[in-house]
Amino acid sequence: MACFLVPAAEAIVTTAAEKIIAKKENENTEVRTKFSDKLKWLNNMLWGGSALLAFEHLWHGELVAWFPFLTNAVASEARAEMLHEMATAGSAMAVLVTGVWACAVAISFSLEKRTAKTEEEA
Numbered sequence: 001m002a003c004f005l006v007p008a009a010e011a012i013v014t015t016a017a018e019k020i021i022a023k024k025e026n027e028n029t030e031v032r033t034k035f036s037d038k039l040k041w042l043n044n045m046l047w048g049g050s051a052l053l054a055f056e057h058l059w060h061g062e063l064v065a066w067f068p069f070l071t072n073a074v075a076s077e078a079r080a081e082m083l084h085e086m087a088t089a090g091s092a093m094a095v096l097v098t099g100v101w102a103c104a105v106a107i108s109f110s111l112e113k114r115t116a117k118t119e120e121e122a
Helices: 005-024 035-059 076-121
Strands: none
Touching: 005 035, 005 076, 035 076
């Protein structure tokens, strides 16, 4: 129905944050991968997942080219079901993708720290 809107909304926020952070980051940083680059990983995951889900909903006829664009936004009973799906499935997807990204960032940080340590020893 409209579960893809939740990760898409998060993607809008993180894309704006990435642009702001990238402007503030210094080019001469000791960190191998900048945080804005890591935030871009999250953006790519969110935008890609949202686009894929939107296509799937379009394929099943749940999205239309005329207002209100979502077929379940017309009737109030279906609207309640759509909002429930957004709150449950959409939020769960956004949290899961963000969690996977956080694990990737933690692994990246660990590898960068290990590399820096071996470079110091050499």
